[in-house]
Amino acid sequence: MNRGSVPRRAMRRFGEARFSPARVWAMLLRYLYILRSSWPRTLELLYWPTLQMLIWGFMSQFLAQNSSYIAQAFGVLLAAVMLWDLLFRSQLGLSISFLEEMWSRNLGQLFVTPLRPYEWLISLLAMSVIRVAIGILPAMLLAIPLYHYSIFELGLPLVAFVVVLMAMGWALGLAICGAILRHGMGAESLAWTVIFAIAPLSCVYYPVTTLPGWLQPVAWALPSTYVFEGMRAVLFEQAFRTDYFLAALGLDLVYLAVGATIFFIAFRDARHRGALLQMGE
Amino acid sequence: MPEPVILVDNLVKRYGSTVAVDGIGFAVERGVTAALLGGNGAGKTTTLSILLGLLLPSSGAVRVFGEDVLRHRYRVLPRMNFSSPYVDLPHRLTVRQNLQIYARLYGLTRRAERIERLARDLQIDKLLDRPAGKLSSGQKTRVAIAKALLNEPELLLLDEPTASLDPDTGDWVRAYLEDYRALTGATILLASHNMAEVERLCSQVMMMKQGQIVDRGSPGELIDRYGRTNLEEVFLHIARDKRMLEPVS
Numbered sequence: 001m002n003r004g005s006v007p008r009r010a011m012r013r014f015g016e017a018r019f020s021p022a023r024v025w026a027m028l029l030r031y032l033y034i035l036r037s038s039w040p041r042t043l044e045l046l047y048w049p050t051l052q053m054l055i056w057g058f059m060s061q062f063l064a065q066n067s068s069y070i071a072q073a074f075g076v077l078l079a080a081v082m083l084w085d086l087l088f089r090s091q092l093g094l095s096i097s098f099l100e101e102m103w104s105r106n107l108g109q110l111f112v113t114p115l116r117p118y119e120w121l122i123s124l125l126a127m128s129v130i131r132v133a134i135g136i137l138p139a140m141l142l143a144i145p146l147y148h149y150s151i152f153e154l155g156l157p158l159v160a161f162v163v164v165l166m167a168m169g170w171a172l173g174l175a176i177c178g179a180i181l182r183h184g185m186g187a188e189s190l191a192w193t194v195i196f197a198i199a200p201l202s203c204v205y206y207p208v209t210t211l212p213g214w215l216q217p218v219a220w221a222l223p224s225t226y227v228f229e230g231m232r233a234v235l236f237e238q239a240f241r242t243d244y245f246l247a248a249l250g251l252d253l254v255y256l257a258v259g260a261t262i263f264f265i266a267f268r269d270a271r272h273r274g275a276l277l278q279m280g281e
Numbered sequence: 282m283p284e285p286v287i288l289v290d291n292l293v294k295r296y297g298s299t300v301a302v303d304g305i306g307f308a309v310e311r312g313v314t315a316a317l318l319g320g321n322g323a324g325k326t327t328t329l330s331i332l333l334g335l336l337l338p339s340s341g342a343v344r345v346f347g348e349d350v351l352r353h354r355y356r357v358l359p360r361m362n363f364s365s366p367y368v369d370l371p372h373r374l375t376v377r378q379n380l381q382i383y384a385r386l387y388g389l390t391r392r393a394e395r396i397e398r399l400a401r402d403l404q405i406d407k408l409l410d411r412p413a414g415k416l417s418s419g420q421k422t423r424v425a426i427a428k429a430l431l432n433e434p435e436l437l438l439l440d441e442p443t444a445s446l447d448p449d450t451g452d453w454v455r456a457y458l459e460d461y462r463a464l465t466g467a468t469i470l471l472a473s474h475n476m477a478e479v480e481r482l483c484s485q486v487m488m489m490k491q492g493q494i495v496d497r498g499s500p501g502e503l504i505d506r507y508g509r510t511n512l513e514e515v516f517l518h519i520a521r522d523k524r525m526l527e528p529v530s
Contacts, residue, residue, distance in 0.1 A: 026385030030374070033382075037373040037412075100371065108368040109428070112333045113386040114358045273296070274327065274336045277368060 023115050027123030031097045032130070045131060049085045049139040056081040057147045075149045076235050077205060080228060082143075082151055083161055084204045086136050087224055088195050090169025091176070093131030094124045095191035098177045102185060107270075108277040117267050121260075124177075125170055132166065154231070157240045161227045164245070167252040168223045169195075174259030178266035181275065203228050223248040223255065284347045286311050286436055286468040287332065292341035294327050294492075301327045302338070303492035309485065314462055314469040316479040318512075319489030320520050325472035326365075328489075329438050332470070333363055345436065357436075359387060364429035365440035366422060372414025376405065376424050379413055380431065387432040399427045403457065419450035426454065430461065437461075439471040443478055455481055476513035486512070488519055495519055 035042060060077045063070040070076065101107055110120070144150045151158065176194055180187045201215070202224035208216055219225045226248035230241045270276050285308035294302040302324040309315045317325040330336035331343055334354035343350045345357045370379045377396065384392040400406040403423045408416060416424060422443070429437060442458065443451035455478060462469055473479055479486055480500045488496040488503070496503060496519065500512050507515045 020388070022388060023386055026382050029385070030371070030378075030382045033374050033378045034371060104371040105367075105369045106371060108335060108365070109363075109370065109383075110386075111335060112358065112361075112363045113383065114355055114388070115386050116355070268337075271335065271337045274330055276335045277326075277330055277365075 019116070020114075020119060023113075023119045024122045024126070027115070027120055028126050031100065031123065031127045034100055035131075042134065045089075045135040046138050049082070049089065049135045050142060052081050052085055053078065053139040053143055054146075057143060057149070060149075061147065074147075075151065075153075076232060078143055078147065078149055079151050079154065079231055079235065080204045082136060082140055083165060083227060083231060084199070084202070085139070086132060086162060087165040087169050087202075089132045089135045090128050090166045091173040091195055092169075092191060093128035093135075094170055094173030095176050095180075096131070097124050097127040098173075098180070099188065099191060102180065102188075111276055117264065121174075121263070124173075128170060128173065129166070154234055157230065157234050160240075160245050161231060164223050164227050164248040164252055167249075168255060171252065171255035171259035174256070174263040178259070178262035178264075181263070181266035181270050184275075198222060198224065201225065207232065221251070223251040226251075283311060284344075285309055286313075286346060287315075287470060288342075288344040289328070289332075290342040292328070292331065292343060293339045294324075294331065294336065295339045300492050302331070304341070305487075305489075305492070305494045307487050307494060307497070309468055309470055311468055312462070312466045313485055314458075314471070314483045315485040315487070316483040317470070317472045317487050317489055318474065318476075318479050318516065320474060320516075322491075323489040324492040325489055326440055327492075329363070329440055329470070329472050332438060333361075334358070359432060360434060361436040361438065362429040362432055362434040363438045363440075364425045364442060366418075366425070366442075366444045367440065369421075370413045370424065370428065373412055375410050375412055376416070376427075377409040379424070380409075380428060383428050384431050389432065395431065396427075399430060403427050418445050419447065422446055422450065422454060426457070433465065435465075435467055437467055437469045439469065441473055441475070442471055443473075443475060451475075451478070458482060474516075476511065476516055480512045488516070490519060 056077050060070055060074060063077070064074050101110065140151050154161070172194060176190045179190055201211075201219045202222055203211065203219055208219050208225060208229060211219055226244040230244040233239050233241045233244070287307070287309040289308070290306045292302055292305050293300070305324070305328065317328055319325050327336065331338050332345060332350065334350055337351070346360060348356050350357060380396045380399075381392055384395060389395055396409070397406070400409055403426060405420065405423050405427060408420055408424065413421070413424065426442070429439070439458075443454050446454065458469060459482060461467060469482070471479075471482070484499055486497060486500055486503060487494045496506070498506065503515045504510065504512060507518050509515050509518065
């Protein structure tokens with residue numbers, strides 16, 4: 001047996017360091033390996049957003065000739081469907097990477113290393129960005145030759161919409177991961193279902209005023225509602241609603257704080273219950 | 282006198298009304314291979330999990346390398362490692378990818394070199410580019426040990442290291458662990474209910490039952506104390522004793 005040559009002093013310092021980008025990169029690399037190991041999964045990332053874009057693109061073409069609402073701004077449905085998918089993929093991208101650890105019963109291995117929970121979390125967020133890019137960008141680009149519609153024509157407001165929706169997706173993803181940590185794999189389906197419960201309230205395809213009066217305050221409590229209202233303002237009025245953007249950002253901060261709190265409380269609770277070693281399929 | 286590598290004092294873990302670990306205390310000196318020996322549900326894995334910081338105790342103190350694990354686990358985690366047949370590696374990643382990621386998590390610099398060396402030592406070099414999910418139980422155990430030795434730990438915690446292995450592979454793993462301890466001076470604490478394994482590897486045994494340490498000593502001392510011929514008979518004596526044995530403090 002050969003002895004290794006592990007520099008102990010350097011390693012101890014590494015272990016004590018409060019934050020290590022190298023550990024975040026290690027976890028990100030792990031998720032990239034997992035993603036690369038299965039091309040059907042990568043294809044699935046592209047499949048749904050592209051399919052949605054195709055359906056709503058054809059629908060928009062039809063409605064543009066038969067509806068004054070669509071005729072005013074051809075891209076309103078296409079932009080809505082793509083931004084909605086961005087929100088969904090952002091939440092799912094985080095939750096799926098988290099679930100990969102559950103499916104492989106691997107939390108026990110990870111958390112006997114110097115990996116901190118927040119470093120893991122940062123890698124999950126980074127992976128969410130990568131999954132969103134793989135899933136949404138091709139659909140956005142494909143819409144240009146197919147329908148002569150480019151969502152990029154929204155300009156800088158598009159960046160604001162993406163930031164708000166990504167952050168909201170992360171907040172929801174964190175809360176869902178917390179619920180799975182607390183309740184086990186029985187709560188796995190939350191990763192695919194929770195987002196659809198807020199779709200009607202986010203007013204993706206119709207203005208908030210369509211909702212009954214008593215429901216509108218609930219809708220305005222969601223950052224996504226500001227994005228879709230703001231998107232319609234850009235398309236119909238060529239105006240960027242800064243007030244909507246700031247309100248959405250403020251709400252995002254609250255949602256992120258709540259989501260992260262749920263996640264970290266659930267993580268600590270898992271350490272009390274011994275779930276880190278047992279959790280999995 | 283040097284401080285023990287592991288020092289556990291009055292450790293208690295309760296799950297509601299169930300007491301999994303009931304006020305145990307023990308110390309393991311540097312370079313020793315020790316065992317927590319007991320039947321299912323005796324509290325062995327719970328104790329290991331607390332030492333690793335994966336599980337928080339209800340009360341008690343745990344010091345590893347002189348550090349309070351409950352407060353400063355990140356100071357000691359780089360110096361220790363863990364292997365269990367019940368905790369897997371991601372199946373779709375190759376063995377090499379899995380080891381590379383753990384090497385990065387431990388902050389190793391010459392990762393490829395370290396992995397190649399361990400792979401040669403543990404005879405898994407031909408498995409490095411195979412998915413972890415395609416390995417046999419014996420191969421998985423060797424890979425798990427490679428992962429556990431990546432950072433050349435000064436303290437190695439092993440949960441039933443040879444469970445589900447055929448006798449030949451089990452014997453090979455035990456010999457490897459003996460060599461590792463002899464060469465590196467590492468401390469090893471294993472949880473097991475394999476008496477032959479404990480008798481061969483360990484100089485210190487803590488017999489656990491219902492969350493308590495009911496006896497302790499070297500395998501030879503325990504065999505003599507109970508007037509038996511091997512550790513398995515001692516284990517059966519303790520396990521089947523209708524009277525609750527007085528815990529040893």
